[in-house]
Amino acid sequence: MTRPSRLPRLFRRTVLASALAAPLIRPARAQGRVRVVMVGGGWGGLSAARHVRKAIDGAEVTLIEPNRAFFSCPLSIHYIVGERRAESLTFPFDGLIRDGVQHVAERAQTIDRKARVVVTETHRIAYDFLVLSPGIEYMEEEIPGFTEAQGAIPVGFRAFEQQAVRRALEAHPGGDIVLSVPPVPYRCPIAPYERAALIAQWMDRRAMPGKVILLDQNPAIPIGGPTIETAFRELYPARLEHHKGVKIVHIDAEKKRIETDKGVLTFGTASLIPPMRAGSIVRTAGLGERWANATFPTFVSAADDRIYIIGDAVGSTLPKSGHLAYETGVLVADHIADRVAGRTGQDGDALPSAICFAFFTSDEAMRVKIEARWNDLTRDIERRAEIDSRRSRNAAQAAREWSEAIWAELVG
Numbered sequence: 001m002t003r004p005s006r007l008p009r010l011f012r013r014t015v016l017a018s019a020l021a022a023p024l025i026r027p028a029r030a031q032g033r034v035r036v037v038m039v040g041g042g043w044g045g046l047s048a049a050r051h052v053r054k055a056i057d058g059a060e061v062t063l064i065e066p067n068r069a070f071f072s073c074p075l076s077i078h079y080i081v082g083e084r085r086a087e088s089l090t091f092p093f094d095g096l097i098r099d100g101v102q103h104v105a106e107r108a109q110t111i112d113r114k115a116r117v118v119v120t121e122t123h124r125i126a127y128d129f130l131v132l133s134p135g136i137e138y139m140e141e142e143i144p145g146f147t148e149a150q151g152a153i154p155v156g157f158r159a160f161e162q163q164a165v166r167r168a169l170e171a172h173p174g175g176d177i178v179l180s181v182p183p184v185p186y187r188c189p190i191a192p193y194e195r196a197a198l199i200a201q202w203m204d205r206r207a208m209p210g211k212v213i214l215l216d217q218n219p220a221i222p223i224g225g226p227t228i229e230t231a232f233r234e235l236y237p238a239r240l241e242h243h244k245g246v247k248i249v250h251i252d253a254e255k256k257r258i259e260t261d262k263g264v265l266t267f268g269t270a271s272l273i274p275p276m277r278a279g280s281i282v283r284t285a286g287l288g289e290r291w292a293n294a295t296f297p298t299f300v301s302a303a304d305d306r307i308y309i310i311g312d313a314v315g316s317t318l319p320k321s322g323h324l325a326y327e328t329g330v331l332v333a334d335h336i337a338d339r340v341a342g343r344t345g346q347d348g349d350a351l352p353s354a355i356c357f358a359f360f361t362s363d364e365a366m367r368v369k370i371e372a373r374w375n376d377l378t379r380d381i382e383r384r385a386e387i388d389s390r391r392s393r394n395a396a397q398a399a400r401e402w403s404e405a406i407w408a409e410l411v412g
Ligand SMILES: Cc1cc2nc3c(=O)[nH]c(=O)nc-3n(C[C@H](O)[C@H](O)[C@H](O)COP(=O)(O)OP(=O)(O)OC[C@H]3O[C@@H](n4cnc5c(N)ncnc54)[C@H](O)[C@@H]3O)c2cc1C
Pocket: 039, 040, 041, 042, 043, 044, 045, 064, 065, 066, 067, 073, 074, 075, 076, 077, 106, 107, 108, 109, 133, 134, 135, 136, 156, 157, 158, 159, 187, 188, 191, 279, 280, 281, 310, 311, 312, 313, 320, 321, 322, 323, 324, 325, 354, 355, 356, 357, 358
C-alpha cells in the first residue's frame, strides 16, 4: 500500500521518512474495525486521513469537511495577482475517496466526548480516535468596524477566500492599497510580507500611482526580518511602506478610512488580516481557549486522550505551517497505529518540521525551515531555524517543487 514518496529529499528524512517506511500494522480490535474520524480537510486533516488508512489495516476513516475540494494557501498570492489559475491550486478529494476515506461534506457542530461522537447537521459519527485540524478563524472583534466592512475588505488567509481578494484587486479604483500583519502567532509568519511585495510588483507593472502601505502590529518582523527588509528596500523603495508596531483601532469601509494608534489614513483598496485563534470547534468541545491545548510530542489533547489536535489550531511555539501540519498528520497516524496495535513505550523527542516560502517577485523567493524537538526535562519545544539570508530564483524553484510534491501526497 505504501507508494514511493515524491517528496523532495529535503524533508524526506524527517518524521515523514520513518512513517512512510513503517510496517503495516495488524488491526488491534478483534471485534471490529477501528474508527478514526478527522475534522478538517486541510493540510493536517488530509494528511492524517491518508496516513491512518496506510498505517492501520482496515481502519474506517471518515473526513468531516464542508468543502468538496482542497485549495492551497501556499502559492495563492500568484493567483491573487493574476499569475496562476485557481484550478492549479484546487484539488478534489477523489484520490482520498479512492483510498477508502469516507467524506462527510458538513461542518462538525459539536463533539460528544463522553459518547465519542462527532455531531454534524445530519450525522452522528462515532470514533475510537478523533483528529482535529480545523485551522484558524479571525478574531474580527479585535478590529472595530471589521465585521461591517468584511465584504469590501476580504482577508484571504483561508482556503477559497483568495477569490474575493483577487476580485478586490482587479477592481482597485486607484489610491493606496493598505495591507496588514496581525500580531503573532498567526498563520505562516512570512506570508503577509510576501503579499505586500507581490502587490507592490503588481502596481509597478501597471505603472499605477499610489503605494502599498503595510501596517504591522508587531514591533519587528517575526522571522526572516533582514531578508524581508532588504527585499523591500531593494525592490520597492518608492512603492512599499512598512510601518511596524501599528495597531488598527477602527476601519470604515464606506469612507475608506483606517484609524490606527499612530494616525489616520485613507485607502483605495484594503485587505486586513485580523488576529487569529483556533477554529471554533476547539472551544465548543472544551479543548482550549484561543488555541487548543495539546501535549507534546504526541499532539494528544491535554483534555482528552482519544483526541489529537494538529495544524494551526495548536497552541505552541511551532510555526503555523502547512508543511508542519502535514508532518504532524503522519506522526499522529503512526501514534494511533501504535496504540491500536497495543504497542506502547517511549514517544521519542522528534517534532514535525516547518518549511515556509515567501516570494518577493514572481520568480524570487526566500525559504524558512524550522526543525524542532521536545525537551522532556524542560518540558519545552526547542527550535532550530534555517533562514535564507537572501531571496533567490533557487528558492522560488524549490517552492514550486515542494508544493507540487506535497499536494500529490495530500490529494494526489
Ligand atoms: C498566503 C499563505 C501562504 C502560505 N505559505 C505556506 C508555505 O509556504 N509553507 C507552509 O508550510 N505553509 C504555508 N501557509 C500556511 C498553511 O496554509 C497553513 O499552515 C495550513 O493550511 C494549516 O493547516 P490546517 O490543517 O491546520 O488548517 P487548514 O488547511 O486551514 O484546514 C482546516 C480545514 O478545517 C475545516 N474546518 C474548520 N472547522 C471545521 C468544522 N467545525 N468541521 C469541519 N471542518 C472544519 C476548514 O473548512 C478547513 O478546510 C501559508 C498560508 C497562507 C495564507
